[in-house]
Amino acid sequence: MKISFFGAAQNVTGSNYLLDVNGSRVLVDCGYYQERDFRYRNHEPFPYDPIDIDAVLLTHAHLDHSGLLPKLVKHGFKGKIFCTEASADIAKIIMYDSAHIQEEDIKHKKKRHAKQGRKSPYPYEAIFTTEDVDATAEMIVPVKYEQEVQVVDGLKCTFNDAGHILGAAMLYLTMQEGDKTRTMIFSGDMGRPDAPILCNPTTFEKADYVVVESTYGNRVHKPNKDIPNTLARIINQAHRSGGNIVVPSFAVERSQELLFHMHNLLIEKRIPQMPVFLDSPMAVRVTEVFHRHPELFDEETAAMLARGEHPCDFPGLMLTRSVDESKAIAVNKGSAIIIAGSGMCTGGRIKHHIKHNIEKPESTIMFVGYQAVGTLGRTLLAAPEKIRIHGEEYTVSARIEKINGFSAHADRNELFGWISALKEAPRHLFVTHGESEAAKEFGEYINLKTGWDVSIPEYCDEQELI
Ligand SMILES: [Zn+2]
Incomplete structure (x- = not known):
């Protein structure tokens, strides 16, 4: 043995x-x-x-x-x-x-x-x-x-x-x-x-x-009780200034966790109802797995299901799969929350959303996960004056926020x-x-x-x- x-x-x-x-x-x-x-x-x-x-x-x-x-x-x-x-x-x-x-x-x-x-x-x-x-x-x-x-x-x-x-x-x-x-x-x-x-x-x-x-x-992690409070503050601030909130996120678990928190904040009327785009075909497919396995949820989430609610669903949530649907988000009027991958901004749709929002002072880029050295996410976290994306230079005018405690x-x-x-x-x-x-x-x-x-x-x- x-x-x-x-x-x-x-x-x-x-x-x-x-x-x-x-x-x-x-x-x-x-x-x-x-x-x-x-x-x-x-x-x-x-x-x-x-x-x-x-x-x-x-x-x-x-x-x-x-x-x-x-x-x-x-x-x-x-x-x-x-x-x-x-x-x-x-x-x-x-x-x-x-x-x-x-x-x-x-x-x-x-x-x-x-x-x-x-x-x-x-x-x-x-x-x-x-x-x-x-x-x-x-x-x-x-x-x-x-x-x-x-x-x-x-x-x-x-x-x-x-x-x-x-x-x-x-x-x-x-x-x-x-x-x-x-x-x-x-x-x-x-x-x-x-x-x-x-x-x-x-x-x-x-x-x-x-x-x-x-x-x-x-x-030793910081207590994660602060997450909903910080999330509510950032969403309300961006909504007041009329900008978007762009969230680079991993497709598995982190995205669904975010939806869970947004769901609760909405039910508790701590944030206004606004469009939330889950703009990641992979995250959408993983979210479907969550829908197929409610038997795995904890007591709090089971109680949510018993009330007829789902942790990964709420009014205003839109799951976008096709490239055309993704491109349409850029012409959306008013504030929206856009969750997309990759989680460290190394590729995927998030780069396009960052390009569309990075020069707008009313928009926010919100990080919810670890950003490794050498990634676009890590560079952005340091709030530089300028940044290069897809070979072009952009002025960083959007707010850069980070929520700690997700792990x-x-x-x-x-x-x-x-x-x-x-x-x-x-x-x-x-x-x-x-x-x-x-x-x-x-x-x-x-x-x-x-x-x-x-x-x-x-x-x-x-x-x-x-
Ligand atoms: Zn793991």
Whole structure:
């Protein structure tokens, strides 16, 4: 019995763990690397042969957990991919989107490099194509939360609500080899206890081994109670000045969370009714998944449904899919809220909306998520005087606002609270899915508070499960 760490080990993306149990090989997640320093790994062969893998357990749909599944299939994986029903729906949307972006990127890169006389270190082909995603989608076996699944001979798994994004799961594994039985928990990505729409993360009392994420393992979030107040202030201010509010947002969860808050503010009459455009075909498709899975909502949202309301719907909300519908938003008269992707303004429709609004002092660009270094979003956050978009220069006259407190990840105290639910020391606890510093600091924190046996595995480390 053995675990190997092939991703999200002293870094955040590319989640990928391999379990060797009773002669079978089972992967937990097969994620895409999104951090610049590690992206080269997306192009390299897997550190194992995909043909030898018997099954995959997918904790949730995010690209950094699901994004290399089509590559695994392309290179010979023939087993089943187990995940929750909502994860299955959202993962398909994310994988098709990724294939599409890669196919487009390759075309442009080839032309650009030819013109500049440059050469890419990798072949000019997508890591996987739409056809690979078609094949992957066929292999997904959707399961319900808390339903025990026999994955392979000697390994059973239960998916438990992780409260991170719709369908996200913590895995509880029971592994058997001869007369030896060991249990193991994978936290997956852990949400925050009071996040809108979603249920709270599941806690566990006992396990032999624990693998816990540490994205914010060395930080404490601001209370998210401030979000509705700040949102109301920004919307009212923009409405009074007659401008638009342009919101760069991620398609999965953040957009729906925003709709939830706007819904409540509208019901409470804290903001005026105005057109709200969800101008992202991907966000619209993910919102449809929310409509299909009301059974996953928390009590507060269930009560909303019982009143005949839906967290992702309210008067004035318009879901725009086609390019023509999107272009029509620019000629809309009066104030409107425009939510579009990408979340860091690196591409997509948001760039057009920013161009149309950035020179208007009555408009507002409102950030609701982390903006990585080197992105247009990050540049805009610093409120520069001028900015270049699509090769043209614009004067920044619009207000730039940021709402803090949105986070789909538990912070240090919340992660530790989850660990504290364990009534006895596990045989070993692995800290993963965090930048090196965050993972190490969190590991030390756990050890200091509990005295438990903790390690922070590195890429390609393996450990015998004794
Ligand atoms: Zn995630």
